[in-house]
Amino acid sequence: MQILDPLPNPPPFRGREPVRDVAIAVIIAAALSLIPVFTHAQQQRSFTPTDESPDDLPAGSGREETFYACTACHGFKIVAQQGLTRAQWDDSLNWMTTKHGMNAIEGDDRKIILDYLEQHYPPRSKPGRGSPNPFL
Ligand code: HEC
Incomplete structure (x- = not known):
């Protein structure tokens, strides 16, 4: 064989x-x-679909609240690239609620977030020219 x-x-x-x-x-x-x-x-303790963190935002009271309220649905860049008045931020929050299903943010929470947005993301002096760093 x-x-x-x-x-x-x-x-x-x-x-x-x-x-x-x-x-x-x-x-x-x-x-x-x-x-x-x-x-x-x-x-690793948990998976986060974004590498953004509140530390990327300008320091100030309301930073964490604002970051987490807004990044539930989208990156913070979409917020940070805007420069709005308080009234316009207020409208944006309403719009997130009416159009995009965000839970309404009321009372102190709303004040904290609006204070933060108004202070750190005001209308820019040069309209149409964004900061190269959206977090600044
Ligand atoms: C429930 C989900 C949800 C939450 C929470 C949410 N958003 Fe949004 N947001 C959206 C969606 C959906 C869009 C539209 C995204 C797109 O156009 O691609 C959007 C878009 C935006 C835009 C872009 C508007 C434009 O003209 O391009 C801004 C500014 C914004 N959101 C601000 C905020 C802020 C500030 C918060 C936190 C207070 C927030 N959003 C929280 C859903 C949400």
Whole structure:
């Protein structure tokens, strides 16, 4: 029987085996190299779909409240790129509620957020020329 022959003639397909072995080795190596990535991901406490944080905004009272109220739905850049009067910010909040389903922000919360927006995102002196850094 050919299989028991100590020096068998190589079957025609035999030359492919080393290639397959290399392929398997590469796949195993790739899989192993992913393990640290998964382990690392599991160690992170939570996933946040944005890399923005309140620290990116100008310091001031109301910063956290404003950041979290507005980034529930969109990035803060969309807010920071605006420069509005208090009345216009007030309108924006209404618009978020009526058009975009934001929970109405009332009372002290609204005052805190409007104070912050008014102080840090007022109308710009040069209309139409945005700050190169939207957080400043
Ligand atoms: C419930 C979801 C939601 C919340 C919360 C929310 N927004 Fe929005 N906002 C939207 C949507 C949706 C848009 C439209 C996005 C677009 O046009 O791509 C938008 C757009 C905007 C825009 C852009 C308007 C323009 O002319 O381009 C501004 C400014 C804005 N929001 C301000 C705010 C502020 C300030 C807050 C926090 C007080 C806030 N939003 C919170 C949903 C929300």
